[in-house]
Amino acid sequence: MYNGIDLSYHNGSVNFSGVKDAGYRYVILRAGYGKNNIDQAFERYASTCLNLDIPFGIYWFSYALNEDMARQEARCAIESVRQYKTKCLIAYDLEYDSVQYARTKGVNIDRALATEMARVFCEEVASAGYIPVLYSNRDYLINYFDLDRIDAYLWYARYTSTLSDSEKFSCAIWQKTSSGKVPGISGKVDVNEFYMDFENAAAPEENGPSTPQSPACDLHVLLFQKAANADGYRDMNGQPLVEDGLDGPKTRYVRKKIALKAKKSGLKISVGSKGELVKYWQTRSNEILGTSIKVDGYFGKETHTNTGAIQDKLNLSKDYIAGYNSLTAVLYN
Missing domain, CATH: 1.10.101.10 (PGBD-like superfamily/PGBD)
Structure with a gap:
C-alpha cells in the first residue's frame, strides 16, 4: 500500500518536489473532459511528473450521452497521454455533473447506459495497451454500474476513516478524502491509497510489453x-x-x-x-x-x-x- 493524490487545474500551482518528498508516490491527473477538452494544467503537470520521475496516470471526466461518445472520450484520453507514457492507468469518471448535463440534453443516464458507456471506454483503453480503471462512489456502484460487465480496476471514492474488508478487497485505489493537506499544494486535495503497483502492472497481454516514453527536452x-x-x-x-x-x-x-x-x-x-x-x-x-x-x-x-x-x-x-x-x-x- 502507498499514498498518492489526484489533481486537476483547480489545484493551481503545485510544488511536485514537495509532494514527492512528502512520500506521495503516485499522481492521477485529469487529462480532460467531454469531447477532447484538455485540462488546462495537464501538459504542465505531466511534463513535471515525467522530469521528476513521479509515476502518474490519468482520468477523463465524462460528458458522454451514449456509447459512441464514451468510446470517443477514451480515444481522446489515450491521445492526450500517449506523448508522455505508453502504459499507465486511464480512469473513466462519470459523476453527478455528468448525469445532470445529460438531462439538459434530454438523455437519462440509467444503470444500463452508464454501465455500457463505462464498458466501451475501458475496452478502448485496454485495446490501446493502457490499464482501464473505473472511478466510482458507493451510490454509483449501487445505482449506475454493473461491475460484472466492466473489465476494469476500481477506484473507489468513499470519505470515511476506514473501509470494510469487502470494500478494500474490491478496489485497487481508495480515494479517502477530498480535503487532504499535502506539502507543496495550497488548499485541499484528493488523497488516495493504492493497493496495487500501477507503474509495474502488466499491460493487456494481447498488446505485448510497452516501453515508457523518454523524457522530452524541457x-x-x-x-x-x-x-x-x-x-x-x-x-x-x-x-x-x-x-x-x-x-x-x-x-x-x-x-x-x-x-x-x-x-x-x-x-x-x-x-x-x-x-x-x-x-x-x-x-x-x-x-x-x-x-x-x-x-x-x-x-x-x-x-x-x-x-x-x-x-x-x-x-x-x-x-x-x-x-x-x-x-x-x-x-x-
Whole structure:
C-alpha cells in the first residue's frame, strides 16, 4: 500500500518536489473532459511528473450521452497521454455533473447506459495497451454500474476513516478524502491509497510489453543548464552539465548547490549573488509574476522582493533564497 493524490487545474500551482518528498508516490491527473477538452494544467503537470520521475496516470471526466461518445472520450484520453507514457492507468469518471448535463440534453443516464458507456471506454483503453480503471462512489456502484460487465480496476471514492474488508478487497485505489493537506499544494486535495503497483502492472497481454516514453527536452531545464555552466557549476564528476534539457541526477545535483540571495544588513538589502543564474531567475520571476524587473544578473532589492512573491505564489517556504526547491518550482511552472 502507498499514498498518492489526484489533481486537476483547480489545484493551481503545485510544488511536485514537495509532494514527492512528502512520500506521495503516485499522481492521477485529469487529462480532460467531454469531447477532447484538455485540462488546462495537464501538459504542465505531466511534463513535471515525467522530469521528476513521479509515476502518474490519468482520468477523463465524462460528458458522454451514449456509447459512441464514451468510446470517443477514451480515444481522446489515450491521445492526450500517449506523448508522455505508453502504459499507465486511464480512469473513466462519470459523476453527478455528468448525469445532470445529460438531462439538459434530454438523455437519462440509467444503470444500463452508464454501465455500457463505462464498458466501451475501458475496452478502448485496454485495446490501446493502457490499464482501464473505473472511478466510482458507493451510490454509483449501487445505482449506475454493473461491475460484472466492466473489465476494469476500481477506484473507489468513499470519505470515511476506514473501509470494510469487502470494500478494500474490491478496489485497487481508495480515494479517502477530498480535503487532504499535502506539502507543496495550497488548499485541499484528493488523497488516495493504492493497493496495487500501477507503474509495474502488466499491460493487456494481447498488446505485448510497452516501453515508457523518454523524457522530452524541457526549455526551462535547458536554460538552467546553460546558466549553471556559464557560472562555473560542475556535476559530481567535475564536468559541465550536458545541455540536453533533461532534469536528470547531475542537473539536480548542481541545483542543490545553488543558493541565490541578496545581502542583508539590518533592514538594508543590497546586491548579493551575481551571474547568469541570477539572470535566469530574474527572467523566470518576471514570467511567473508578470513583473518587469531588470534582468541584469544582480540579486538586489527588486529580485529579493520577487523571490518572496514567487515563494508565496508557488507554495514554498518564504526565505527569499532561490535554492533547490524554489529553482525546481520555477522549472515546472
